[in-house]
Amino acid sequence: METSDGTAMDFSGVRAEFRLPAQFPAAALAEAEQAVADRQFGDHEDATGLPLVTIDPPGSKDLDQALFVETRPNGFRLHYAIADLGTFVQPDGALDAEVRRRGQTIYLPDGNVPLHPPVLSEGAASLLPGQVCPSALWTVDLDADGEPTQIRVRRALVRSTAQFDYDGVQATIDAGNPHPSIAALPALGRLRREHAVRRGAVELQLPEQEVASDGNGGWMLTLRPRNNVDAWNAEMSLLTGMSAASLMIEAGIGVLRTLPEPDDGAVEWLRRSARSLGITWPKLISVAEVLAGLEPRSPESLALYMDATRLLRGAGYTAFDGTLPELTTHAGVGAAYAHVTAPLRRLVDRFGAEICLAVSAGKPVPDWVRAVLPSLPGLMGGSDSLASKVDKACLDQAESWVLADRVGHEFDAVVLRAEASAAEVFLAEPPVIAKCTGENLPEGGRIRVRLLDADTVKRKVSFERVENQ
Template sequence: MTNPRIHSPRKHAAANLDELLLALEKELEVPAHFDQAALAAAEEAVANLAPAPNDDSALPFFTIDPEGATDLDQAMYLERASEGYVVNYAIADVPAFVQLGSKLDEVTRSRGQTFYLPHRKISLHPPLISEGQGSLLAGQVRRAFLWRITLDRSGAITDVQLTRTMIKSREQLDYHTAQQKLDDSQGGEQLELLAEIGALRIEQERLRGGASLNLPDQEVEPETNGYKLVSGHPLPLEDYNAQISLLTGIAAARIMLDHGTGILRTMPAPDEKDLAEFTEQTRLLGCPWDQKLSYGEYLRTLDVNDPRQLVIMHRAASLFRGADYDVINGQAEADLEQAAIAAPYAHTTAPLRRLVDRFVLLCCDLQANNHPIPEELNEALEQLPGLMRESSIAANRVSNAAIDLIEAYVLQHRIGEKFEAIVLREATGTHNGDPEQGEAKSRPGNLQLVSEPITGQFTGSAKPGTLVTVVLRLADPATRKIMFDILP
């Protein structure tokens, strides 16, 4: 994007937008504020919290998250070893606060995950836990699950140990500051090791045949008199940090598979028809997929600053479909893979923000330390796929609707203005003279503005990857609709 930041017009009061966001909350029935019973249960859980059986607070952990984050699930301390590396990865010990069958267990199962809106965050746990006593804040001693993952010199896993312990983060970093320090050769040993290990894990991903989608981010952020859309490519450190999380999820899946109990994040491989269509699209868009490269290798060659290559990346995203949660129940391991990662994988590293991670951590801790899985945990595992599907659908609906609203709000006073755009998906179907059937068969196309991180629908004829000039016909924040007409 040539201009990744779009600001809502300052001459319009943010209150109008806040009213629209409040209406969106009511329309989509987002979770309500925690009631007094839930807040009291959080206070009781904190008051009764016992120290962990081990103490690793002498290790100088650090966190790296988006700027301003307060619900810190992960902290790390990296070591260079004689035969490779040791990744000490601490994950917030949420099960220490949320006992199976408790009030907090009931409340969090009803929510499923944290919901993110431009004006507020709707937490999975009461803030006393998610942003206070359970968060791995700098300078605070906290309970955590400590994953000690040993890697060889190529970044491959050679050993995994898991304990419940006390840790203390020494520093809270944000991605942009940390990346700048690393670029200026002032990152210190820990950031240098993160980059080194992250690069090795990316190579391991390539060797597995895995793939990463590096699409530009699009987020809504508050500003003084309203909100803005922010779009930008993930920083290298974000990629490296994500690889540490993926590493842990792969290790967790291995533990659960070896013991025959647990829950995995799964995704089927694209079918041959979809892959053939994608291959043909890359040719038509001028960047043919050389079959000597794996799917993941090819995606890493794409430059999303090129509009046509951006379209290819969007088309690639359509192949990553069917993600789900599956309870381990004697299936063939190949049927439990996460195809994009090209390995069995479990959501493990965000228990403050995602329900399923709490249960994965419980399973892994018990199994890694040779303890039996209690029946109430087995029963909970069976419920989790349905709970997570329901909450993911709801959270995605809210997030997408909020972005659509902000985009329409930003553009509402630019009706009639011309823009350059890249077509993501062509319009399909016609009315065919049948008013009852035609509407169902027709579908507007989708496009991405070249100069601004905004997508919208269009009428007219244009193929994916085509650069077009469009005029804005509709931008309605109330209905969250944006429509463009393609100009000849």
């Protein structure tokens, strides 16, 4: 499909602008294919009897995690299998070099730019149902309150028994007939959410925009709903990442995801914002508690969530070997945390897994891992920045396409963040977040806006407030 000026309605312009690779080097592909052909699992225990399942967006093929949650007489046991890329990627080989250059999978509406060749990421290394796969298998025992009491990770062969999506799992839970492997997920998930709020974890329930095919060669904007299963499943991943961080800190070697605590001035600024929005915030209540208690769909809540994004700026990666860094925690998580649960899609997770596997087994961390550690923060920081820019460019492009023939039209909007004579506004239909000009724009208020321009070349849209008649 093409725009009115004959330009193809695809994201090739974004790919070109950010110089995204179209294919893997021949040597890297050959290594991946050879690794699949030569794979041996002699150092993996057999855990194929565990009834693991996966929960991912519909149609996903790069499946990093599979889980099984058990209820025990004194609490819970979480089995969490993570794709084992260390089995396939030869250290310092051609594939390793290319994966380090990419840093992470870049997702675009018309297809991703994968971190690993599809023969691995959507094939032999993916935890697809019915397929025997190598994994880093985490076993976390928790007491009746949902607090970890014992952590273990080892290499194991696993076989997922089913592939689910969030809405499907939510429907079975709501109907009272969940799959046995995740029947205990709601109970453990709720406990972990309660712990997160007590830790001070900051969760912003802002609408998540997505670009999807309209079925006719064009594109449409949608909002991805986040249901309870989504939140509970995320808690299992966070629990595993926190467990990994605890192993790293105890061993004195690792790479953590870190974020400094916001200063008192930032929190007080957020309190003033809450007051201006009419949101009650008792003096002794934490940021996490007040955000968790909001009604996510109210305009005032959306505005405060947007303001609270300022508290989460400055996240990075901190590598250490021998001496613990001054900062070991992530303020948004409310604890020490490490990325280990998405190695198909994120470079740092493979190295984090190798560290945890060695520490858990009482073995030295491999020298090749130690050699790469100092460079990981820079590699991940660069790829995070690129992924963020590409994501924004794709959203901006889709917004301009969707609105191109609606210049002059009026829409209902919520003011998310106001500054002087401009603001960021959220339109519910179509779901757009954009800049708007006007006087006395009320943060958290509902206003009427008019579309002034939708430039599909510059990927920009602009609105103005429609003054009350």
